[in-house]
Amino acid sequence: MPLKERISHIDEVRSWQGSIRLEGVYTAGVAGERWLRGLQEGRIYGTRCPRCRYTYVPARLFCERCFGHLDEATWVEVGPQGTLTSWTRVHVALDGQRLSPPRCIGLVRLDGADALLVHDLLEDGTPLRVGLRVEAVFRPPAERVGSIRDLAYFRPVP
């Protein structure tokens, strides 16, 4: 970390520049792994709490409402169609730079689910509105790796 003699406007005084490197892995978990494997097979699963009648997507091992365990019997398939609950066009990238064209993101309630899933939303010229019917589109099987991105995007139901 060199002592910085910076010249841009904020920095008439001395400051030190440094960065933090933090690397790790994030365990998907028992339910998370099975859910991601489902995406790899082109299926979207949820777990339905029988007490709360609430279906979680992604599937979870526990219910946050009643604190119950969601076992094998609670796994259900949801979607692939659903309803658009909200949407936005994001005009900034993660580094703060302008994003052109903007990226369209949808908040989708899949059929059979209560939870709302966030993902890219394909703009095909259909006017976007809350309540629009949309469907999940997966990457080609050979490109799937067991990631949230195996689900490529949602698009308006033709």
Added chain:
Amino acid sequence: MRRLNTEVAIVGAGWSGFRSISPDLSFREMMFEAATKAYTDAGIDPRRDLDGLVTAEEDFHEGIAISDEYVPDQMGAVLRSVHTIAGDGLQALAAGVMQIAAGAARIVAVESHSKASNVLNLDQITALAMDPVFQRPLEVHPVFIAGLELRRYLEVTRTPIEHVARVVVKNRRNALRNPRAAFPADLSLEDVLDSEPLAEPLTRAMAAAPADGCVVFVLARGDVARTLTDRPVWIRGLGWATDSYTLENRDWEGARYLRQAAERAYRQAGIRSPRRAFDLVEVDDTFAYKELQHLEALGLCRPGEAGWWTAEGATEVGGELPVNPSGGCLGEGHLLDASGLARLLEAVLQLREEAGPRQVPNARTALVASWRGLPTTTGAVAVLSREP
């Protein structure tokens, strides 16, 4: 939670900033400046009188691991009870109040600060708060959450976007009369609506810009407070709550984290009709629509009313219920973890009739409400009064 069984008052307040950048001062020096003001204001010598210190900060904002170890020296709190909250500053206030109520301390300092201008990639740091398995791989700027929530709010409450823009115009104008404010401005509705889009329908002007600053309060047990000052500000109720952190299962409409927090604070303060209980409100407005959504969650008006209320001028300094006379986060700048304490600071100054040109006449009670910011679902509420 019932009534606090110990009276606790704010007996001193101090601050440093707020400014869009502060290349001259280190964060330690900002804390020293704010603490010196607060201790002078309270008439205490921290090395003699201070029992404990509670701070609110987040390692990733500090750029230092275990950064809570870095707080006592510049606060006069070496070898005292030190306690750091990873949360909003109002949660640190609650922890300070609890230490006094539990009999563990008589006098406690509460601190939080922002050195946002030192964080060269604040957007990426915020993005690291997203779920690493289910959201981070999407690599979207977290402001998308505000865009989705704003559209949902407009849809459900039938609020016109112009009313959201009106919040920005009001708060940045209020900031013109606040020497602490980093971003005072006289804007038109068009200026706000036509500023560059961030996450549609949210525009750049509807989002508070980060600022640097530090806020310190001195809390004291009731009997001690009375010996220290003749203008204590009493903490009558506190509440805080966190909704599901998942994007999938959180409430996208009514900020139920704040509704919960408010219910607890009102119960503690014995408030049944919040609508008529306060002379002013300082509430989180990190994004302009959040002020409207939060006013509704606080029970100050019905869902969908806050926009119309704002458009009618009811929340102006001369209106029925002044909201963010300080200028809020939009006008003062967003102080990261200290933003709740910035709201609290204005309420305290108002109740002490020290708010200068933006003073709300005869302010006796105030409501303060914070949100921990993107992508969190944590809110905190404090009820303040000139009477114990």
